[in-house]
Amino acid sequence: MESKAIDFAKIPQTAIKVVTTPAEFFREMPKTGGFVEPLVFMMIMGAISGLIGGLFQAVSNLLGLHLYAGMQMGVASIILLPIIFALGSAVFGFVSAAILFVIWKLMGSNESFETAYRCVAYLAALSPITTVLGIIPYIGGAIGLVIITFYLVTASVQTHGIAAQRAWLVFGILAAIFIVFSVSAQIAARRFARNMEQAAESWKGASEEMRKAAEEMQKNMEGELKKHQQALPQPAEQPQEPAQAMQQSAQEMQKAAEEMQKQMEEQLKKQNQ
Numbered sequence: 635m636e637s638k639a640i641d642f643a644k645i646p647q648t649a650i651k652v653v654t655t656p657a658e659f660f661r662e663m664p665k666t667g668g669f670v671e672p673l674v675f676m677m678i679m680g681a682i683s684g685l686i687g688g689l690f691q692a693v694s695n696l697l698g699l700h701l702y703a704g705m706q707m708g709v710a711s712i713i714l715l716p717i718i719f720a721l722g723s724a725v726f727g728f729v730s731a732a733i734l735f736v737i738w739k740l741m742g743s744n745e746s747f748e749t750a751y752r753c754v755a756y757l758a759a760l761s762p763i764t765t766v767l768g769i770i771p772y773i774g775g776a777i778g779l780v781i782i783t784f785y786l787v788t789a790s791v792q793t794h795g796i797a798a799q800r801a802w803l804v805f806g807i808l809a810a811i812f813i814v815f816s817v818s819a820q821i822a823a824r825r826f827a828r829n830m831e832q833a834a835e836s837w838k839g840a841s842e843e844m845r846k847a848a849e850e851m852q853k854n855m856e857g858e859l860k861k862h863q864q865a866l867p868q869p870a871e872q873p874q875e876p877a878q879a880m881q882q883s884a885q886e887m888q889k890a891a892e893e894m895q896k897q898m899e900e901q902l903k904k905q906n907q
Contacts, residue, residue, distance in 0.1 A: 640674055648675065652759040656785050660792035663756065665749040672755030676727045677720040679758035683765040684719030688712040690769055723758060730754050734786075741804060743794035753789045760785060771824075775816045783809040 651659045692712055728751065735750035743750075764778035783805045790801035 649759040656788045660789045672752045676723045676755040676758040679761050680719040680723030681716040683761040684716035686765045688715035776813045779809050
């Protein structure tokens with residue numbers, strides 16, 4: 635089999651055509667031709683989505699952290715997320731193509747797995763759009779699923795020859811299920827984060843009270859020590875030892891309370907991220 639050189643200059647044009655004229659694209663899309671070209675296309679779209687996600691993550695880190703720490707995490711996000719998304723797209727493409735291949739077969743398609751994979755790979759042109767929409771709480775993910783459903787129905791009709799009514803019924807039901815799960819998961823995640831924040835605030839308040847109690851104890855010990863020193867004759871220094879031990883214990887309690895407060899503040903910052 636001849637190896638076909640990949641024209642990287644055509645990738646932006648292909649992505650634009652998928653997004654703007656999906657019916658024409660999937661009607662004219664070659665059903666065979668190998669996996670390399672669609673795989674490269676999908677990985678590039680994944681890298682672009684990762685870059686978009688990394689930029690938003692960088693902005694979020696800069697707003698939520700100190701400048702230096704935010705810049706470090708932001709740069710790491712911009713570098714790592716495109717790589718992770720690209721590699722994830724390579725794996726996800728084959729898995730999702732296998733699932734859709736079975737669904738299309740059950741709906742009456744006569745096309746091969748290669749055709750199913752090519753449909754999935756070129757639908758990755760939507761991933762930068764859905765990545766941006768995913769930033770919007772609750773409705774962003776739902777809108778993205780609706781858009782993907784429309785393009786899946788178009789590919790089903792134009793490439794696989796499935797009736798539009800059947801395609802809308804099947805993928806519409808699947809989209810509704812995923813939307814319910816997506817919104818429910820976001821609500822649960824935000825509720826969990828809110829509960830963790832409240833718990834962190836409670837621990838922070840408790841550690842502050844412990845610190846104040848330790849400081850008060852230390853002051854009392856110092857006062858008692860001074861009174862004890864004034865009441866005793868000058869050479870008597872031995873009774874100082876128990877008082878100094880109590881003072882040291884109070885200082886240790888204060889340090890422990892301060893350490894607990896720092897840990898709670900760090901945990902609260904992580905939850906806010």
